[in-house]
Amino acid sequence: MIQSVELKNITKRFPGVLANDHINLRVNAGEIVALLGENGAGKSTLMKILYGMYRPDEGEICINDQAVTISSPNDALRQGIGMIHQHFQLVPGFTVVENVALGLKSSRGPLTDLDVVSRRMLELAKQYGLQVDPSAYVWQLAVGQQQRVEIIKALYRNASLLILDEPTAVLTPNEVDEFFNILRRLRENGHALIFISHKLQEVMAISDRVTVLRGGRVVGEVATRDTTKQELAQMMVGRQVITRWEKQAAQETEPILRVQNLTVLGDKNLPAVKNLSLHVCPGEILGIAGVSGNGQRELAEAIAGLRRATTGSITSEGREIANHSPAHIIHSNIAFIPEERMLMGVVREFSVAQNAILETHDQLPYSRYTFFNFSAVNQTAARLVNDFEVKTPSLETPIKVLSGGNIQKLILARELERAPRFLLAAQPTRGVDIGATEYIHRRLIEQRARGTAILLISEDLEEVIALSDRVAVMYEGEIVGVLPPTTPVEELGLYMAGAKRA
Amino acid sequence: MILQLLAPAVLIGIATSGILLATPYLYAALGEMFGQISGVLNLGVEGIMLVAAFAAYYVVYSSGNLIAGLAVAIVVGALMGLLMAFISITLKAEQGISGIGVYLFGLGLSDLLFRVTIGTPTPVNGFPSLQIPFLSDLPVLGPVLFSQNILVYGAFLFVPFSWFALNKTTIGLKIRAVGQTPEAADSLGISVAGVRYLTVTFGGAMAGIAGASLSIALLNIFQQNLTSGLGFIAVALVYFGGWRPLRIMLGALLFSMVSALQLWIQTLGLGLPSDIAGMLPYVLTIIALIFAARQIVTQPTALTKPFERGE
Ligand SMILES: Nc1ncnc2c1ncn2[C@@H]1O[C@H](COP(=O)(O)OP(=O)(O)O)[C@@H](O)[C@H]1O
Ligand SMILES: [Mg+2]
Numbered sequence: 001m002i003q004s005v006e007l008k009n010i011t012k013r014f015p016g017v018l019a020n021d022h023i024n025l026r027v028n029a030g031e032i033v034a035l036l037g038e039n040g041a042g043k044s045t046l047m048k049i050l051y052g053m054y055r056p057d058e059g060e061i062c063i064n065d066q067a068v069t070i071s072s073p074n075d076a077l078r079q080g081i082g083m084i085h086q087h088f089q090l091v092p093g094f095t096v097v098e099n100v101a102l103g104l105k106s107s108r109g110p111l112t113d114l115d116v117v118s119r120r121m122l123e124l125a126k127q128y129g130l131q132v133d134p135s136a137y138v139w140q141l142a143v144g145q146q147q148r149v150e151i152i153k154a155l156y157r158n159a160s161l162l163i164l165d166e167p168t169a170v171l172t173p174n175e176v177d178e179f180f181n182i183l184r185r186l187r188e189n190g191h192a193l194i195f196i197s198h199k200l201q202e203v204m205a206i207s208d209r210v211t212v213l214r215g216g217r218v219v220g221e222v223a224t225r226d227t228t229k230q231e232l233a234q235m236m237v238g239r240q241v242i243t244r245w246e247k248q249a250a251q252e253t254e255p256i257l258r259v260q261n262l263t264v265l266g267d268k269n270l271p272a273v274k275n276l277s278l279h280v281c282p283g284e285i286l287g288i289a290g291v292s293g294n295g296q297r298e299l300a301e302a303i304a305g306l307r308r309a310t311t312g313s314i315t316s317e318g319r320e321i322a323n324h325s326p327a328h329i330i331h332s333n334i335a336f337i338p339e340e341r342m343l344m345g346v347v348r349e350f351s352v353a354q355n356a357i358l359e360t361h362d363q364l365p366y367s368r369y370t371f372f373n374f375s376a377v378n379q380t381a382a383r384l385v386n387d388f389e390v391k392t393p394s395l396e397t398p399i400k401v402l403s404g405g406n407i408q409k410l411i412l413a414r415e416l417e418r419a420p421r422f423l424l425a426a427q428p429t430r431g432v433d434i435g436a437t438e439y440i441h442r443r444l445i446e447q448r449a450r451g452t453a454i455l456l457i458s459e460d461l462e463e464v465i466a467l468s469d470r471v472a473v474m475y476e477g478e479i480v481g482v483l484p485p486t487t488p489v490e491e492l493g494l495y496m497a498g499a500k501r502a
Numbered sequence: 503m504i505l506q507l508l509a510p511a512v513l514i515g516i517a518t519s520g521i522l523l524a525t526p527y528l529y530a531a532l533g534e535m536f537g538q539i540s541g542v543l544n545l546g547v548e549g550i551m552l553v554a555a556f557a558a559y560y561v562v563y564s565s566g567n568l569i570a571g572l573a574v575a576i577v578v579g580a581l582m583g584l585l586m587a588f589i590s591i592t593l594k595a596e597q598g599i600s601g602i603g604v605y606l607f608g609l610g611l612s613d614l615l616f617r618v619t620i621g622t623p624t625p626v627n628g629f630p631s632l633q634i635p636f637l638s639d640l641p642v643l644g645p646v647l648f649s650q651n652i653l654v655y656g657a658f659l660f661v662p663f664s665w666f667a668l669n670k671t672t673i674g675l676k677i678r679a680v681g682q683t684p685e686a687a688d689s690l691g692i693s694v695a696g697v698r699y700l701t702v703t704f705g706g707a708m709a710g711i712a713g714a715s716l717s718i719a720l721l722n723i724f725q726q727n728l729t730s731g732l733g734f735i736a737v738a739l740v741y742f743g744g745w746r747p748l749r750i751m752l753g754a755l756l757f758s759m760v761s762a763l764q765l766w767i768q769t770l771g772l773g774l775p776s777d778i779a780g781m782l783p784y785v786l787t788i789i790a791l792i793f794a795a796r797q798i799v800t801q802p803t804a805l806t807k808p809f810e811r812g813e
Binding site for chain 1: 670671672673674675676678679682683685686687688689690691692803811
């Protein structure tokens with residue numbers, strides 16, 4: 001059983017980056033330590049060192065005040081260290097129970113004992129309120145459910161130190177509350193927990209102590225009860241940040257986007273969006289709140305032309321766009337910030353400049369008679385990068401090496417460059433740090449002021465509340481209520497959980 | 503004249519030799535399948551088969567001991583599999599290219615050794631056919647299914663064995679995980695390289711048996727390029743079968759039956775130019791692969807991708 005784990009003077013260099021610079025961190029049994037920092041601060045690197053995935057260049061790890069070497073995840077697991085990664089470590093083609101059983105000793109020797117694992121897994125799931133179907137395939141699960149599988153995996157392996165790398169990014173407020181209850185239960189049982197986040201509210205709510213990282217260095221270490229959100233934000237970003245936005249009241253006018261009686265099938269060929277209707281007016285942000293996997297993704301894909309609408313209509317400025325090609329929709333003054341930015345928002349291997357003109361590359365001034373006009377391309381790309389504060393080494397850099405926040409800024413720049421009448425923003429700040437989030441929010445508010453109709457789909461309820469003029473809550477493919485953003489969070493939570501509908 | 507092909511004796515003949523000819527495909531393709539499911543494409547199967555075929559032949563030629571010949575083929579195959587594993591897993595070489603290298607190496611080495619040691623193709627006594635009591639007396643089915651040599655039975659038993667190993671054992675779970683999401687397997691303490699070494703070496707050993715089945719069970723002879731493309735077809739069969747043992751077996755049977763049919767067309771002198779008849783199996787592979795490519799299967803998404811931590 002782990003009494004304490006201590007990281008001493010850990011330093012880790014990557015080519016050109018000092019990811020961890022002499023970091024000290026201690027966590028004791030029965031304690032939750034939050035590791036707070038923006039994207040790229042070095043949190044994941046530090047935790048991967050603790051989990052044996054990277055070797056530190058300097059420094060040592062002590063468990064129960066004894067120096068240990070952890071040179072592989074296997075070592076870490078044996079020492080009782082479990083990790084839930086930011087990017088889920090699940091095999092999509094496996095069932096839930098196969099994922100849990102993977103790498104475990106079987107009670108039947110060389111043969112798998114999936115039924116045994118399944119039974120114990122369900123016990124754990126019940127004990128901690130982590131409902132998930134053991135025989136479902138992981139690729140069919142929503143992100144929130146996949147996370148539950150990850151948690152079960154770690155619990156199943158009797159980890160006494162749990163490292164949670166941004167675990168709440170995909171959860172709803174109610175789910176976060178439940179999740180925190182699990183963490184508290186673990187803490188009471190003498191587990192040690194390291195909770196990584198860049199959400200201040202959560203850090204304040206759950207942790208006992210906070211260590212703040214910035215640029216690979218520890219910039220602050222405080223007991224949670226002795227600090228405030230403002231102080232933490234300032235430590236983390238190094239300056240003041242805005243989270244409340246002033247905006248003019250929106251006017252009810254002729255809507256730009258109208259969705260009527262829309263039904264869309266999900267991956268399992270069951271209706272994921274059911275007879276849904278909504279509208280968005282110019283100069284208005286309609287926020288869609290909801291637990292992940294309640295049809296938001298399918299709704300967004302149907303509007304963007306990436307998924308067939310079985311019934312119903314989608315009109316933009318009066319023209320039908322349902323089941324039109326994505327290219328047609330893009331060229332109808334509609335902009336789309338997709339949920340999966342690396343998959344659908346950019347071409348990973350392409351340069352920043354190429355990605356900046358992805359949708360208009362075959363039009364003047366970027367190309368003529370199929371030949372590129374590179375100076376026009378670079379000129380626009382340079383302007384977008386500059387205007388939107390995209391941090392990139394150069395325009396030729398492959399986009400995949402940029403941080404999530406910077407990639408998202410470039411996507412936003414590209415989409416807004418087309419001066420859209422309607423903007424569909426799906427999870428625009430998922431996995432994006434506070435600084436970039438603040439920036440993206442400001443741009444969305446500005447675009448709203450210019451009269452663009454914006455449909456914001458987000459699992460981050462705070463974001464929806466901060467930006468929206470109206471909040472529509474989606475539950476099991478339906479809109480169960482359209483509420484003002486001033487509605488108390490607890491009440492919105494009830495709608496999101498399906499316990500209440502208008 | 504087509505009717506001549508439908509005569510019962512001819513049909514039984516085609517079925518019998520089809521099943522016989524499926525043997526090397528089954529060993530090679532199912533062995534290769536394990537490697538591919540774990541994420542390694544071994545294009546060197548043909549070369550491994552050649553060297554193992556020679557090794558088995560040489561042992562049987564000089565000692566007459568069939569079991570020793572088979573054992574040596576397995577060891578030689580495993581060693582060459584290990585070589586391929588080292589090149590593609592440890593050295594992280596481009597798998598398509600290194601496999602061709604292993605093939606060329608095997609082709610040259612087997613021919614060289616043959617010339618130095620024996621020189622002229624001389625028949626040996628291979629594995630005799632094994633009549634299964636009672637069952638071999640059945641009409642039609644008896645001679646087709648139950649009067650083959652032991653390596654043929656082994657090849658078909660290898661089909662359910664492979665399915666079982668992949669789907670019902672812990673190592674099978676690891677193999678599939680490593681080929682789909684090596685990072686996930688790695689994070690659970692599974693050695694990605696270890697699993698891949700195991701499957702590629704095992705695949706090599708199976709390619710060794712495939713080679714031996716040609717030189718000491720089916721043809722009972724060795725000559726330059728004895729396998730003549732069989733190992734490559736085995737690799738194609740893995741794709742064709744969508745990495746599933748039963749479908750790979752169906753593919754192997756289809757292919758070997760067409761090969762047998764083609765031989766009969768030539769034997770019966772049906773007036774089809776022999777070159778055209780000889781092309782049949784290959785044309786068929788291409789067509790089959792085109793159709794197989796359209797189906798959705800759970801393919802090993804990390805196939806041919808070397809694993810590097812933290813990417
Ligand atoms: N495998 C790697 N190779 C090179 N650089 C890396 C690697 N992993 C992380 N980095 C860099 O190290 C820094 C810290 O990254 P990370 O630990 O992921 O930050 P965080 O988890 O706090 O967002 C970043 O600048 C990142 O680009
Ligand atoms: Mg991180």
